[in-house]
Amino acid sequence: xxxxxxxxxxxxxxxxxxxxxxxxxxxxxxxxxxxxxxxxxxxxxxxxxxxxxxxxxxxxxxxxxxxxxxxxxxxxxxxxxxxxxxxxxxxxxxxxxxxxxxxxxxxxxxxxxxxxxxxxxxxxxxxxxxxxxxxxxxxxxxxxxx
Numbered sequence: 001x002x003x004x005x006x007x008x009x010x011x012x013x014x015x016x017x018x019x020x021x022x023x024x025x026x027x028x029x030x031x032x033x034x035x036x037x038x039x040x041x042x043x044x045x046x047x048x049x050x051x052x053x054x055x056x057x058x059x060x061x062x063x064x065x066x067x068x069x070x071x072x073x074x075x076x077x078x079x080x081x082x083x084x085x086x087x088x089x090x091x092x093x094x095x096x097x098x099x100x101x102x103x104x105x106x107x108x109x110x111x112x113x114x115x116x117x118x119x120x121x122x123x124x125x126x127x128x129x130x131x132x133x134x135x136x137x138x139x140x141x142x143x144x145x146x
Contacts, residue, residue, distance in 0.1 A: 049128075051081045056096035063100070067107050074112045074131045084125040097125040105129075 002009040002023045010029060013020040050073040052066045070080045082104055084097035101118040108129055116128040 045077055048078045049081055050078050054084045054100055056090050056093050077131055080129045082127045086123045101127045
């Protein structure tokens, strides 16, 4: 039957009893599968972990600049890892690092939630922020405002 139609006999489900076969153009079948895979890959979102590095004595302007970067990363759907790096004797001023990460948390609380609270890892204090998922109703309201 396949030869009569100038088509191919393609085994779709070989494990079924009896096996499922179709009479189709195999080249077109492969093309359609590739097209479906390509569309699925396009709709996948890969979440990355972006890192911001601070020091205990980070100035206000630098802090604000990096906060804007964090907001942009979170808006793109990425997680943000904020690291306060202590060099030399700065390690004795851990409270400055905690205060800095606390201030960052306050600045980002409208767009992110704390995934990991500030904690020490070696000579660094680390906090991780994840983007806050908005409900469908809130997204529609924001679209209406814009």
